[in-house]
Amino acid sequence: MNTFKRLKEFYWPYKMYFIISILTLLAVTGITLVYPIILQQTIDNIVLAGNYHLVPYVAVGFIILMAIKGVATYYHQYLGDLFGIRSVYELRNALYRKLQFLPFRYYDNARTGDLMSRLTADVEGFRFFLSFGCAQLINLLMLVGLSMGIMFFYSPSLALLTLGAMPFLVLTVYRFDKKVHPAFKDIRKSFAQMTTKVQENISGMNTVKSLSKENFEIGRFEDKNSDYRDKFIYTSGIWARFFPIMELIGHICVVVLLGYGGYLVITEAIQPGVLVAFFSLIWYIVGPLMNLGFIINMFSQSKASGERLLQVLDEKEDIFDQPEALHVERLEGYVEFKDVTHQYDSEDEMALKNITFDAPPGKTIGLIGATGSGKTSITQLISRFYEPSRGEILIDGQPIKNYTLKSIRHNIGVVLQESFLFSSSIKDNISYGSPNASMDQIIDAAKRAQAHDFIMDLPNGYDTVLGERGMGLSGGQKQRIAIARAICIDPCILILDDATSAVDMETEAKIQAAFEEVMKGRTTFIIAHRISSLMHADEIIVLDNGEIVERGTHHELLQITDGHYRKIYDIQFKDRKTFLQEAQ
Numbered sequence: 009m010n011t012f013k014r015l016k017e018f019y020w021p022y023k024m025y026f027i028i029s030i031l032t033l034l035a036v037t038g039i040t041l042v043y044p045i046i047l048q049q050t051i052d053n054i055v056l057a058g059n060y061h062l063v064p065y066v067a068v069g070f071i072i073l074m075a076i077k078g079v080a081t082y083y084h085q086y087l088g089d090l091f092g093i094r095s096v097y098e099l100r101n102a103l104y105r106k107l108q109f110l111p112f113r114y115y116d117n118a119r120t121g122d123l124m125s126r127l128t129a130d131v132e133g134f135r136f137f138l139s140f141g142c143a144q145l146i147n148l149l150m151l152v153g154l155s156m157g158i159m160f161f162y163s164p165s166l167a168l169l170t171l172g173a174m175p176f177l178v179l180t181v182y183r184f185d186k187k188v189h190p191a192f193k194d195i196r197k198s199f200a201q202m203t204t205k206v207q208e209n210i211s212g213m214n215t216v217k218s219l220s221k222e223n224f225e226i227g228r229f230e231d232k233n234s235d236y237r238d239k240f241i242y243t244s245g246i247w248a249r250f251f252p253i254m255e256l257i258g259h260i261c262v263v264v265l266l267g268y269g270g271y272l273v274i275t276e277a278i279q280p281g282v283l284v285a286f287f288s289l290i291w292y293i294v295g296p297l298m299n300l301g302f303i304i305n306m307f308s309q310s311k312a313s314g315e316r317l318l319q320v321l322d323e324k325e326d327i328f329d330q331p332e333a334l335h336v337e338r339l340e341g342y343v344e345f346k347d348v349t350h351q352y353d354s355e356d357e358m359a360l361k362n363i364t365f366d367a368p369p370g371k372t373i374g375l376i377g378a379t380g381s382g383k384t385s386i387t388q389l390i391s392r393f394y395e396p397s398r399g400e401i402l403i404d405g406q407p408i409k410n411y412t413l414k415s416i417r418h419n420i421g422v423v424l425q426e427s428f429l430f431s432s433s434i435k436d437n438i439s440y441g442s443p444n445a446s447m448d449q450i451i452d453a454a455k456r457a458q459a460h461d462f463i464m465d466l467p468n469g470y471d472t473v474l475g476e477r478g479m480g481l482s483g484g485q486k487q488r489i490a491i492a493r494a495i496c497i498d499p500c501i502l503i504l505d506d507a508t509s510a511v512d513m514e515t516e517a518k519i520q521a522a523f524e525e526v527m528k529g530r531t532t533f534i535i536a537h538r539i540s541s542l543m544h545a546d547e548i549i550v551l552d553n554g555e556i557v558e559r560g561t562h563h564e565l566l567q568i569t570d571g572h573y574r575k576i577y578d579i580q581f582k583d584r585k586t587f588l589q590e591a592q
């Protein structure tokens with residue numbers, strides 16, 4: 009129950025819908041139970057007693073009751089749905105809000121498919137219970153309890169004998185539930201695996217096609233698909249086996265009712281109308297009891313869904329604004345690292361060790377080193393995507409923790425190796441970080457990123473809508489839109505993380521030209537594997553295994569014989585041939 013209690017804030021504001029829905033349900037159930045009583049009265053006191061003149065009154069009364077039942081059913085269903093959908097509307101928004109603020113640390117280990125299924129299937133599971141399951145449970149208790157009460161009121165001995173088989177029914181339902189519950193869980197797990205497979209396949213279609221792995225992928229999907237099919241068939245088998253047994257038990261009750269009830273009518277211990285009423289009442293007990301497994305199953309599924317939703321909502325947002333954090337519209341861009349050490353996870357190796365450097369405003373710092381040497385980690389710490397394990401990072405003389413996250417991130421423009429573009433217009437993509445930018449500012453940013461000309465060649469210019477992941481544009485074009493996006497926020501710090509490594513030489517030259525223009529007056533960090541991309545930097549920091557091993561200008565670094573930088577330079581420029589021969 010704790011799960012439902014903890015999610016109370018989402019459904020409690022709509023409790024009135026629930027209460028009215030349940031009150032109307034009480035009316036529906038009440039009228040349902042009145043039906044066998046009317047039947048009994050009609051047979052015993054009207055038909056058998058020869059009071060035929062009362063028949064029209066009973067008929068009209070019956071029609072009125074059914075009309076009331078119809079109206080009550082309408083309100084019960086509608087308000088129940090309203091209660092569920094409004095509650096999960098808030099819940100879904102809260103989950104999405106949470107996802108926006110969860111730290112990168114969380115996303116490092118999260119799987120997209122899993123998160124998607126939490127926000128869709130689990131939220132739906134929870135809604136279904138709120139809208140439907142809860143009312144069903146109340147309905148069941150009322151229908152079974154009151155039907156039994158009426159039976160005992162009419163004839164305790166007939167009620168006892170007829171209900172004799174009920175413990176067997178309950179036992180069967182219990183056994184059914186024990187089997188079907190894990191089977192349902194398996195179905196959901198298998199379904200999640202199948203959707204994750206599809207999602208991964210679509211995201212990685214480039215790799216699949218380029219390695220001709222289509223048939224391999226079809227095979228892998230077939231495995232998941234057949235697993236889902238088998239689990240479904242297994243569960244259907246359980247349903248198919250148990251339902252006839254439950255129905256059989258219900259029919260045994262009817263046979264007992266017919267035998268003993270008939271005997272009681274013959275011996276005039278009860279009136280025929282009572283026997284007829286019993287026929288309706290018995291199914292009011294058997295039917296809901298057969299559904300008990302389904303309702304319990306729904307309850308435990310929605311509880312499990314609720315737990316999975318709470319896991320997301322409870323996730324710690326370890327990177328947040330300090331209470332007295334400064335909000336600064338425009339920073340100068342003086343970045344300092346003081347003895348910074350960083351480890352992503354307590355079990356991981358150190359990603360950065362004792363990093364110290366100064367990046368004065370307007371200067372360009374180049375970061376170079378082997379893959380995994382810690383270049384990106386440095387820039388991620390500047391953006392405060394992660395908190396360093398030790399040491400201090402300052403911007404304009406203040407520890408970055410003293411600023412609001414918005415101040416920092418609004419002042420940092422980032423262009424990554426592969427930039428993500430939203431499936432919206434080019435104009436919206438460029439102004440994504442600065443939604444108030446005017447059209448002139450957007451065009452200016454695009455011009456400075458050398459993107460204006462090719463945008464104007466597109467059929468709808470700046471209004472061209474891009475496909476998912478920026479489809480329809482070349483890598484270099486996407487990259488230039490990403491640069492325009494970074495320029496549009498007019499950042500004081502610019503981070504270019506391998507921004508030109510995925511494009512051809514001609515595009516690189518164009519992008520480089522764009523960068524030169526953009527870098528003016530901004531503190532820039534260039535991460536690159538190609539020396540040509542960062543040789544003009546004011547200081548180049550060479551990293552190896554998380555440590556700074558060399559630093560200086562291009563010319564200073566070239567003077568270090570056998571130095572890391574010198575070796576990279578030799579491979580890339582000078583003794584390329586000789587080096588390759590030596591390496592053989």
Ligand SMILES: Nc1ncnc2c1ncn2[C@@H]1O[C@H](COP(=O)(O)OP(=O)(O)OP(=O)(O)O)[C@@H](O)[C@H]1O
Pocket residue numbers: 116352353356358359377378379380381382383384385386
């Ligand atoms: N999110 C993360 N979680 C755990 N470890 C990480 C994470 N990101 C990076 N690392 C580890 O930290 C170390 C430094 O990685 P980083 O990405 O900073 O290197 P890099 O020099 O930018 O490499 P590359 O040139 O390949 O991009 C590596 O050992 C890497 O495995």
